Amino acid sequence: MQGDLQPVIVGYGRAGRDLHHRALRPLLDPDDTVIVVDPRPVPAQPGIRWVATLTEATQALHAMSVPMRRAVFHLTTPPVAHLSGVEQLVALGARQVILEKPIATSVAEARRIADLSGAIDVMPVSVWLESTTTTVVERAVAAGEVGQVTALHMEQSKPRFRRNLEATDAHTTPFDVELPHQMLLALHLAGVDAAVGSAVRWPMSSCDQYGHVMGGAAVTLTHGSAVTSTLLSDLTAPIRRRRLVVTGTHGQIVADYPLSSDDDYGQVRIRGRGDRQIVRDLPLSQFLKAAYDSRRGASPPPRGDLGMHVRSIELLDQARSTAVTVPPQVTLPQLTEFASWQG
Secondary structure, rough: HHHHHHEEEEOOOOHHHHHHHHHHHHHOOOOEEEEEEOOOOOOOOOEEEEEEEHHHHHHHHOOOOOOOHHHHEEOOOOOHHHHHHHHEEEEEEEOEEEEEEOOOOOHHHHHHHHHHHOOEEEEEEEHHOOOHHHHHHHHHHHOOOOEEEEEEEEEEOOOHHHHHHHHOOOOOOOHHOOHHHHHHHHHHHHHOEEEEEEEEEEEEEHHHHOOOOEEEEEEEEEOOOOEEEEEEEEEOOOOOEEEEEEEEEEEEOOOOOOEEEOOOEEEEEOOOOEEEEEEEEEHHHHHHHHHHHHOOOOOOOOOOHHHHHHHHHHHHHHHHHHHOEEOOOOOOHHHHHOOOOOO
16 A cells, blocks of 8 residues: 555454445555454455454564554444454554544543544544535535525435344444434534434334334434534335435535445435436545545545544434434324425
8 A cells, every 4th residue: 555554454344344445445556465353264365464353463563564653443343342442552552543433332432532532543434524425515505506504404214124133233222323424414514513402213113122212213403503404314214315405595405325335326416407416426435545645644634523523422322312202103204394305
């Protein structure tokens, strides 16, 4: 990798293997090796050096003549293990970590990680903020296409019945699924000076397991900028959707984000017009490129700093603790008053 930065992926589950490593590959030189840290053995393959522990990773770096200051640790373990992972990296002398979102499972843990950032450079993953689709929306707003922005409406929904039935799934609340992405985008677009206005959640009915209410959740925020944000994650939805609607005094921008790595294109249109802009969009790859470029001193860091992530977790914690549970019979059309852009 140019600049002699050495990637170390800590945790080789879905986030480490299918997201971070996949997004890193275009940035790697043909002879580069990625160190993978996971207690479960990783099948031997070109370009991967597997070790079981972080201590072994430091030994591998030494054997490769890579100083700790040049190693970039991708911490992609489950969020419950993030704080202990950062603490261990600090103890080992690591200088740089890219931390998968959400950065922690509680406000106390998030604040502790922020305290540790004085000893290690923590760069939290902010995917939607580096999205090309988001950039197109921001340009349209800056050009005055819809006048003064008054409201943001976000939805990131998908059917999630099977995973909810699996006892091994890490999430126990719908506020942990997709809403962290939306919260960060809302704070980026409308300001971190925000307060929770209301929050609801609903169960999956017969598909809820282990006492969890996992049907979905919706949150409203009021920002100091006078913008209202509405966030929705419906885990009983029949189809997948990742959408942002920006409402202004003279119109609306509708932005549909790529649904998966299978088709990496976003679409942006002004409601009521016939045209739309279709853009290639690889948010995680773009984030990682910006992150590595900034560590080489070639560009500013990607958007979405640690303070914004801590604030996001504080707001989500407040929404979770104050949410009203509505019956599973309540359908999305019945939530129209709460999320008026549906339909």
